[in-house]
Amino acid sequence: MDPSETGLLDMCSSMLPACSPSSADVRVKRAFHRMLPVAFAFAACGATANERCELSKVANAGVLFQSGQHAFLLDAPFRDGVAPYETPEPEQRQRLETAQPPYRGLSAILITHWHDDHFDAQAVTAHLRHDPAAMLVSSEEVVAQVRAAGAEDRQLLALTPPQGESVSTVIGGVRVHAIRLRHNPARRTPEQHLGFLVEGCQVIFHAGDANPDASNFSALRGLSPIDVALLPYWYLDGAANRDFVAEAIAPARIFAVHVPQAERAGVAQALRSVPRAALLPASRAAVKLRPYSDGAPR
Numbered sequence: 131m132d133p134s135e136t137g138l139l140d141m142c143s144s145m146l147p148a149c150s151p152s153s154a155d156v157r158v159k160r161a162f163h164r165m166l167p168v169a170f171a172f173a174a175c176g177a178t179a180n181e182r183c184e185l186s187k188v189a190n191a192g193v194l195f196q197s198g199q200h201a202f203l204l205d206a207p208f209r210d211g212v213a214p215y216e217t218p219e220p221e222q223r224q225r226l227e228t229a230q231p232p233y234r235g236l237s238a239i240l241i242t243h244w245h246d247d248h249f250d251a252q253a254v255t256a257h258l259r260h261d262p263a264a265m266l267v268s269s270e271e272v273v274a275q276v277r278a279a280g281a282e283d284r285q286l287l288a289l290t291p292p293q294g295e296s297v298s299t300v301i302g303g304v305r306v307h308a309i310r311l312r313h314n315p316a317r318r319t320p321e322q323h324l325g326f327l328v329e330g331c332q333v334i335f336h337a338g339d340a341n342p343d344a345s346n347f348s349a350l351r352g353l354s355p356i357d358v359a360l361l362p363y364w365y366l367d368g369a370a371n372r373d374f375v376a377e378a379i380a381p382a383r384i385f386a387v388h389v390p391q392a393e394r395a396g397v398a399q400a401l402r403s404v405p406r407a408a409l410l411p412a413s414r415a416a417v418k419l420r421p422y423s424d425g426a427p428r
């Protein structure tokens with residue numbers, strides 16, 4: 131791992147527990163979030179101080195979120211990808227598709243959209259076959275592809291709210307919000323694109339390839355404040371983009387994803403000057419999101 135990527139491996143959390151906050155709580159916490167020093171984030175329900183609370187990169191925008199007993203795979207597995215973005219290494223791809231550790235016993239696979247650098251229907255179907263308690267949660271477009279690839283209906287959950295709105299479900303005791311966000315302009319733009327907010331041991335937000343404009347994220351205002359946002363690295367390129375992130379997403383911490391392999395060192399260096407942000411470390415270097423039992427940093 132690039133040493134420049136290691137500075138943010140341990141993250142802290144919470145002075146304010148966030149179990150099912152009221153809307154008033156949310157407003158107070160959002161305001162408080164902006165005042166937090168770099169080292170603090172909020173913990174939510176789902177894991178105790180002794181349970182795992184970790185993020186680890188799969189490839190490109192693919193991330194594994196371990197929240198206590200529950201694990202969520204976001205925007206993975208996939209196969210061919212889109213150059214110049216990373217794809218899973220062959221051995222990792224095998225683990226993903228045969229549900230070997232650390233990808234065994236997932237609560238859910240969450241897919242933002244069907245682009246090849248985020249999703250592959252055959253790969254997801256293979257995983258579901260080897261991981262019979264895991265669910266796929268995604269848009270109707272993605273779910274239809276996985277159903278056509280042979281997955282069982284009982285493992286498929288389509289959530290496709292209207293543009294700019296969100297819906298939620300509870301998987302393994304963890305609330306997952308699917309937020310309909312417009313994809314950025316692309317040669318083949320998916321009609322259905324989701325962001326996910328997962329209220330586990332910390333509140334994690336994955337933006338997929340959402341278009342980075344404030345109006346696209348208005349649905350976040352009614353949801354829990356975000357502890358950790360996983361954002362394409364171009365969201366942090368330039369002051370105007372960073373202002374948009376602070377205002378419209380307002381995360382306590384940010385990990386940049388979707389970085390071409392050849393640009394990782396340069397992006398890691400550039401992010402050193404961006405408060406509360408870093409590149410998500412290379413695969414298998416889990417970022418520990420440490421919950422605090424006594425409300426004090428350690």
Ligand SMILES: [Zn+2]
Nearest residue numbers: 243245313339
């Ligand atoms: Zn895309």
